[in-house]
Amino acid sequence: MNITVIGTGYVGLVTGACFADLGNRVYCVDNNRKKIESLKKGKITIYEPGLKEMVRRNIRDGRISFSTSIKTSVKKSEIIFICVGTPSKENGEADLLALENVSREIAKNINSYKLIVEKSTVPVETGEWVKKTIKTFSAGGGKKRKIRFDIASNPEFLREGSAIEDFMHPDRIVIGVESRKAKKILSNLYKPLNAPIVVTDIKSAEIIKHASNSFLATKISFINAISSICEKAGADIKEVAKGIGLDKRIGKGFLNAGAGFGGSCFPKDLSAFIHIAEKLGYKFDFLEEVKRINEEQKDVIIDKILKLIWNIPGKTIGILGLSFKPNTDDIRNAPSIDIINRLITQGARIKAYDPKAMEKSRGVLQKGITYCKDAYDVARGSDCLVILTGWNEFKELDFRRLKKLLKQPTIVDGRNIYDPKMMKKMGFVYTGVGRKV
Ligand code: UGA
Numbered sequence: 001m002n003i004t005v006i007g008t009g010y011v012g013l014v015t016g017a018c019f020a021d022l023g024n025r026v027y028c029v030d031n032n033r034k035k036i037e038s039l040k041k042g043k044i045t046i047y048e049p050g051l052k053e054m055v056r057r058n059i060r061d062g063r064i065s066f067s068t069s070i071k072t073s074v075k076k077s078e079i080i081f082i083c084v085g086t087p088s089k090e091n092g093e094a095d096l097l098a099l100e101n102v103s104r105e106i107a108k109n110i111n112s113y114k115l116i117v118e119k120s121t122v123p124v125e126t127g128e129w130v131k132k133t134i135k136t137f138s139a140g141g142g143k144k145r146k147i148r149f150d151i152a153s154n155p156e157f158l159r160e161g162s163a164i165e166d167f168m169h170p171d172r173i174v175i176g177v178e179s180r181k182a183k184k185i186l187s188n189l190y191k192p193l194n195a196p197i198v199v200t201d202i203k204s205a206e207i208i209k210h211a212s213n214s215f216l217a218t219k220i221s222f223i224n225a226i227s228s229i230c231e232k233a234g235a236d237i238k239e240v241a242k243g244i245g246l247d248k249r250i251g252k253g254f255l256n257a258g259a260g261f262g263g264s265c266f267p268k269d270l271s272a273f274i275h276i277a278e279k280l281g282y283k284f285d286f287l288e289e290v291k292r293i294n295e296e297q298k299d300v301i302i303d304k305i306l307k308l309i310w311n312i313p314g315k316t317i318g319i320l321g322l323s324f325k326p327n328t329d330d331i332r333n334a335p336s337i338d339i340i341n342r343l344i345t346q347g348a349r350i351k352a353y354d355p356k357a358m359e360k361s362r363g364v365l366q367k368g369i370t371y372c373k374d375a376y377d378v379a380r381g382s383d384c385l386v387i388l389t390g391w392n393e394f395k396e397l398d399f400r401r402l403k404k405l406l407k408q409p410t411i412v413d414g415r416n417i418y419d420p421k422m423m424k425k426m427g428f429v430y431t432g433v434g435r436k437v
Pocket of ligand 1: 121156157158159160161213216220253254255256257258259260261262263264265266269324325326
């Protein structure tokens with residue numbers, strides 16, 4: 001298949017690289033010239049395990065190429081995936097301007113049948129807008145003849161840090177279509193993955209994406225709320241999560257209590273879902289509460305620090321983990337940003353280390369943070385160590401060495417990666433989230 005992928009962010013680049021790896025010819029397009037130039041050389045600005053190697057392999061084998069021209073790419077392809085960003089506006093609504101511009105550009109360059117697929121996360125009814133836009137702006141190459149096209153929705157469920165694995169081994173593939181032809185093309189395209197395919201209408205597919213992310217975020221806020229009750233009652237959230245998660249109807253995943261969710265998806269998608277629901281006449285207060293609980297988790301972490309070290313001004317707080325989750329360098333909406341900013345405002349000195357996200361953090365976090373070379377460097381002279389991302393390399397540290405380096409042997413474990421009993425035995429003043437010590 002000849003495929004165009006418009007937008008080379010996380011989703012577009014992973015989608016393009018994986019389709020190429022499956023043997024398709026993929027044309028990746030982006031309007032960022034600098035990015036395209038470096039992609040042509042196999043240079044990738046995001047950290048995603050396996051992606052660089054996959055892109056380089058497919059460049060070498062001539063299955064993937066990069067350009068800034070929608071025109072030439074669209075003309076050569078039958079399937080066009082739209083993977084441009086849909087950021088939040090100030091009121092939470094999804095900003096669909098890039099999507100509209102791309103749709104117009106596709107329309108102007110349609111030269112034969114095209115299947116136009118929205119992969120970006122979009123509010124329900126966006127497919128109708130894309131269709132209307134393509135209809136209005138496709139002049140049929142200047143001739144009067146009508147060129148046929150189809151619209152489809154094919155939401156992605158990739159997680160950063162395991163995006164390639166998720167693409168190649170998905171739980172399900174959702175395709176929202178209006179025609180048999182579109183269904184056939186997409187089913188064939190995904191056939192090599194051998195995964196269950198849910199074929200539905202476009203609006204249902206669009207809602208599946210928003211509802212999936214909202215449900216996952218709900219699970220996290222739910223377990224965080226339960227963790228507060230555990231803490232007050234003297235119960236242990238890990239035991240409780242295990243006890244409820246073994247019920248297949250509930251499921252074990254996404255029941256880790258901690259500093260809360262971040263990233264480029266959950267916060268944005270919750271707000272966009274609330275917004276479109278309201279536009280359709282439904283007040284989604286339930287999701288507002290999910291968001292509120294998530295914000296509150298940052299207060300929970302700061303309160304824990306206060307309880308352990310009394311006053312903040314003049315104290316040195318060591319932060320382990322800046323990215324919004326492990327295995328990514330992405331710090332968008334990471335709990336670390338708010339927590340660090342608030343600690344600095346209250347007069348703390350911050351030392352920090354993250355295995356991958358230091359460079360991106362430097363551009364976003366306040367000045368004056370001491371960036372360290374590893375966890376021990378952070379611990380040296382700190383009054384308190386705070387874990388904000390559960391990177392594997394933080395799980396097995398030399399705790400004796402750590403204890404000697406800290407000014408006070410205190411740890412706030414915002415991701416519950418340590419065993420409270422062990423930490424106590426080793427002489428740390430330790431607190432997790434909802435853990436029984
Ligand atoms: C999320 C979804 O999991 C993907 O299915 C979806 O495709 C993607 O958004 C998207 O819409 O593009 P991602 O943002 O990469 O993927 O991250 P997750 O692995 O879902 O984690 C989100 C946040 O929840 C992280 O900050 C993580 O630390 C937190 N989390 C996760 C918890 O606090 N507890 C948990 O039990 C699980």
